[in-house]
Amino acid sequence: MRTTTRFLGVLLGCLVSAVVAAGPALACGGLVAPNGTVRLLKTSTLAAYADGVEHYITSFKFAGGGAELGSIVPLPGVPTEVERGGDWTLQRLTRETQRRFAVEDASAGGTARLSLAAKAEVLLEKRIDALDLTVLKGGAVAVGNWAREHGFNLTPDAPAVLEFYAQRSPIFLAARFDAKAARERGQGVGDGTPIHLTIPTRTPWVPIRILALGRGEAEPVNADVFLLTERRPTLLGLRGLREEISEEASASLLFDLRTDKGMGWVPQKMWFTYLTVGARASELDHDLAISVDGSAPSRVDAGYELAGPPTISSVFDPVDRSRPPVWPFVAATVGLCTVTGLVLRRRLG
Amino acid sequence: MRGVALAALVALVGGGCGGDDPRGGVADRTVELTARLSRFEPTVITVRAGTTVRFVVRNEDPIDHELIVGDDEVHGAHETGTEPYHLPRPGEVTARAGETVSTTYRFDRPGEVVFACHLPGHFAYGMRGTVHVTA
Numbered sequence: 001m002r003t004t005t006r007f008l009g010v011l012l013g014c015l016v017s018a019v020v021a022a023g024p025a026l027a028c029g030g031l032v033a034p035n036g037t038v039r040l041l042k043t044s045t046l047a048a049y050a051d052g053v054e055h056y057i058t059s060f061k062f063a064g065g066g067a068e069l070g071s072i073v074p075l076p077g078v079p080t081e082v083e084r085g086g087d088w089t090l091q092r093l094t095r096e097t098q099r100r101f102a103v104e105d106a107s108a109g110g111t112a113r114l115s116l117a118a119k120a121e122v123l124l125e126k127r128i129d130a131l132d133l134t135v136l137k138g139g140a141v142a143v144g145n146w147a148r149e150h151g152f153n154l155t156p157d158a159p160a161v162l163e164f165y166a167q168r169s170p171i172f173l174a175a176r177f178d179a180k181a182a183r184e185r186g187q188g189v190g191d192g193t194p195i196h197l198t199i200p201t202r203t204p205w206v207p208i209r210i211l212a213l214g215r216g217e218a219e220p221v222n223a224d225v226f227l228l229t230e231r232r233p234t235l236l237g238l239r240g241l242r243e244e245i246s247e248e249a250s251a252s253l254l255f256d257l258r259t260d261k262g263m264g265w266v267p268q269k270m271w272f273t274y275l276t277v278g279a280r281a282s283e284l285d286h287d288l289a290i291s292v293d294g295s296a297p298s299r300v301d302a303g304y305e306l307a308g309p310p311t312i313s314s315v316f317d318p319v320d321r322s323r324p325p326v327w328p329f330v331a332a333t334v335g336l337c338t339v340t341g342l343v344l345r346r347r348l349g
Numbered sequence: 350m351r352g353v354a355l356a357a358l359v360a361l362v363g364g365g366c367g368g369d370d371p372r373g374g375v376a377d378r379t380v381e382l383t384a385r386l387s388r389f390e391p392t393v394i395t396v397r398a399g400t401t402v403r404f405v406v407r408n409e410d411p412i413d414h415e416l417i418v419g420d421d422e423v424h425g426a427h428e429t430g431t432e433p434y435h436l437p438r439p440g441e442v443t444a445r446a447g448e449t450v451s452t453t454y455r456f457d458r459p460g461e462v463v464f465a466c467h468l469p470g471h472f473a474y475g476m477r478g479t480v481h482v483t484a
């Protein structure tokens with residue numbers, strides 16, 4: 001499924017939002033149930049990072065139909081909590097940028113089964129409204145097997161993309177939208193269900209390559225990426241992205257976010273960065289690495305260099321906040337890849 | 350029910366491709382192909398005309414693949430076809446996720462013969478290779 005995809009993500013003091021242009025039928029952030037008649041309009045995600053904890057909020061919206069579909073999102077670490085997201089956070093973030101740009105726009109033979117039958121470990125399962133959420137731990141083959149066995153249709157680029165992410169962080173979120181359940185709940189076309197993941201992590205990176213999953217090389221990918229960090233970030237992996245806003249987040253924005261359900265952790269001050277993605281799918285072969293401590297962003301986090309054996313950011317104890325960040329060293333040498341905050345807005349399917 | 354039928358079909362394919370294909374003849378040579386990240390490895394093979402090759406395809410991906418060997422007509426039919434799994438025809442075999450399968454194919458004339466996967470999007474993604482058939 002290739003339809004317009006939207007990502008809104010915030011990671012580690014970052015808020016990232018992405019909006020991806022629609023496509024036909026096989027890529028819903030990568031994975032879509034076969035023969036699905038439901039079109040996922042967009043997946044909006046907000047992840048925020050404060051005190052070493054990422055708050056990842058995403059919203060799935062659909063266009064109706066009679067089948068299930070789902071998507072898989074790479075995560076920087078193991079969520080310690082999965083709950084229903086706030087009521088207006090994503091909308092408020094979108095409004096923060098739309099309002100400004102509305103003004104600017106006005107001016108401008110099978111015999112042997114290999115040991116590859118690896119099994120992904122299901123770390124967490126949760127049902128939120130009509131969404132079945134599963135947090136998986138495993139390598140690319142294991143997660144791919146799980147997805148296939150659960151009715152997801154993987155596009156030919158899926159093995160490479162899953163491996164790209166699994167090398168850094170073998171944690172994935174699988175989300176399946178049950179259209180029947182949505183109808184029974186009275187959810188209409190375009191209605192979204194926000195989810196909120198709390199992820200202890202040390203460094204932020206924003207998955208960009210996932211936006212191109214299932215798309216032809218020349219297909220355009222358009223996305224909005226919002227970052228909220230405790231300081232002005234240094235970014236790596238800007239090919240295909242353009243920085244639109246980089247400024248101190250307004251008090252009104254932070255207040256509005258803080259007063260939403262489950263958003264009391266939003267600090268008094270944050271740096272707001274707004275990036276737009278506008279590129280061909282073939283150009284998006286990397287991620288967005290973010291540094292908030294003045295050091296150079298990790299080339300591993302950006303996907304420019306291979307990570308070592310995958311580790312999980314949950315090994316990072318978020319309680320130990322007195323230690324200075326050592327993530328660049330860890331990422332470069334051990335392959336510890338922790339995603340900070342990201343808000344993704346994406347459209348899968 | 351569909352799953353049972355599919356399983357039966359796959360079993361049939363597996364049984365038919367476990368050794369030399371009766372219509373492909375006894376293999377003169379075995380070529381091992383790996384399907385990984387939706388690519389074949391190797392992508393270039395050289396054989397002499399008149400050679401019957403047994404292709405052993407090891408699918409290391411978590412998704413299904415297939416190996417189709419043949420002329421343009423064969424590839425055209427498969428690229429636009431709707432056959433999700435293949436009966437044991439020489440040069441045609443389905444390799445489901447994680448499976449190792451085999452098929453045989455006789456290269457009669459000198460020239461170039463393409464081998465490829467024609468599951469939706471796989472050929473365009475680059476899952477293909479060439480057999481150079483020498484005199």
